[in-house]
Amino acid sequence: MDFLPYDIVIVGSGIAGLRAAIEASRASNRKLRIAVTTKVQAMRSHSVSAEGGTAAVLYPENGDSVESHVYDTIKGSDFLADQDAVERLCSMMPAEVYQLEHWGMPWSRKEDGTIAQRPFGGYSFPRAVFASDKVGFFEMQTLYDTALKYDNIEFLQEWFVTSLIKDGSRFQGLTAIEMKSGNFYAIKAKAGIIATGGPGRLYSFATYGHSSTADGLAMAYRMGIPLKDMEFVQFHPTGLVPSGILITEGARGDGGVLLNKDGERFMERYAPERKDLAARDVVSRAIMDEINQGRGIKAEGLDHVYIDLRHIGAERIKERLSTVREIAIKFNNIDPVNGLIPVRPVCHYFMGGIDTNIDGGTELPGLWAAGECACVSVNGANRMGANSTAECLVWGKITGLEAAKYSMTRQSAEISKQAVEQEQKRVHDDIFHGKGGEDPYAIKKEMQQIMDEYVCVYRDGEGLSQALKAIRGLKKRAYRHVDDQSSVYNTNLTNVLELDANLEISEAIVAGALARTESRGAHARVDYPKRDDAKWLKHTLAYYSSDGPRLDYSAVVITKHKPVERRY
């Protein structure tokens, strides 16, 4: 086995991982040796699929303000976000937009040539900067091109990280499989940053690609680092039926409206002021209410409503919503210029993640987390659209800088050989050559069905108890079965490793959801329909134990804004 030495190792090459790599390189004057490991090709990281926008205050002279971005985010979070972190996000974002612009980002423009912004749900000002409806693709291209200019950043593409290694008191590195050879490596590093994105494929009806799994979350969790607020899962109001592909909120930002089976613009009843552009949790619940009360359109288990873009006009749809149009035509044979698109709420984002402090630092010295896998927390119980790419940029930068400062004051990296060998044994003996007759893909399907059914827009105690029991049952069944015994690009092996992580994290989500006996943001309990600040204005912390998650709680940071009832 080879031991590769680096100063900083980053797991993940999405927006957060790339932004972190660039900042760490800049902060060290290109001196630190930085590895970016990624289980797919860097440009296939899930961030490329972000569509609608990135939130930032650009035009205070026209009435917008950082304070307003802060308040919209805190209100959107149903007052669970840490307010000091939100203030940091919103005040750092304008500079990030211009930084990307200087690196070559082709932001869409207004007629006078300045950067354009579009309305997004829950915001009191059009605040989403965008590049047509391909914002993630262009941000990734800009960051990847920039990272390639730094010769101290090395990309280990199609390397599957299996575990993090520590020596008791600090981070030491990680273990990974190089997919093209099947070789097992240890990477030793003074500092690490986890940027592994959201575990979207815990659900089958999801906007995520199939590589969005819980690996990074599980690595941190198993190492004893708590996961925060995992019960808060965002269901985006407009997933295309039946595929689940996202119809971006930019479509409603640019004028699209939701209609029920009677052609009624029903959001006027649920959110009289913001209507179709209320916060996502509010719109998703409204759609489910329409469907549950018989005003949806029947479609074999995926009953839905419509989004209507026809009045926007062909020219504007082709210019600003070209991806939405292409998706609707290719997948449903519907041209939104003259047809209605069938949509329903779809798993889209995880507000929870690896517990970090305001600098993205975890409990383990030398280890940071950034992007969707982290919970700093700016999203609380419900994320505002366009704030995730923003969070990836801001905490990518912060964690890159912090990890660089830390590494520059440390001697060379060491790694425990014994811990590495133990992990190699787990992967090679217990999993690759593991015994058991169960088909891991069937187990995965069962897990997704459980999550789709019981841990969705609406939940209740009975369903969550059933889900917890069922997930625990799946964990016990012998799923460690790898049919494919070849070493080259063995995705069967990595799929089993992903399943292992997914089951662990599903359990943490369900346990947190069952314990939280209130409704807040995206966590809507039919049996506890009210928000309960007296009991539940606190973050959930899930700690790993072999008997399942141990739950604890921590205080929410409130600086200026006392919780009030949310109205849109």
Ligand SMILES: Cc1cc2nc3c(=O)[nH]c(=O)nc-3n(C[C@H](O)[C@H](O)[C@H](O)COP(=O)(O)OP(=O)(O)OC[C@H]3O[C@@H](n4cnc5c(N)ncnc54)[C@H](O)[C@@H]3O)c2cc1C
């Ligand atoms: C369809 C869609 C549209 C969206 N649109 C928007 C939008 O318009 N605006 C907005 O703000 N947000 C949007 N979001 C959310 C946002 O895109 C994501 O939250 C964000 O891009 C996540 O970026 P990330 O850097 O945290 O992780 P990702 O981009 O998901 O990258 C994760 C990385 O981790 C790596 N990785 C994972 N596990 C391993 C492992 N075991 N070993 C090695 N590498 C590993 C992967 O290879 C990948 O490089 C959207 C999300 C979806 C699903």
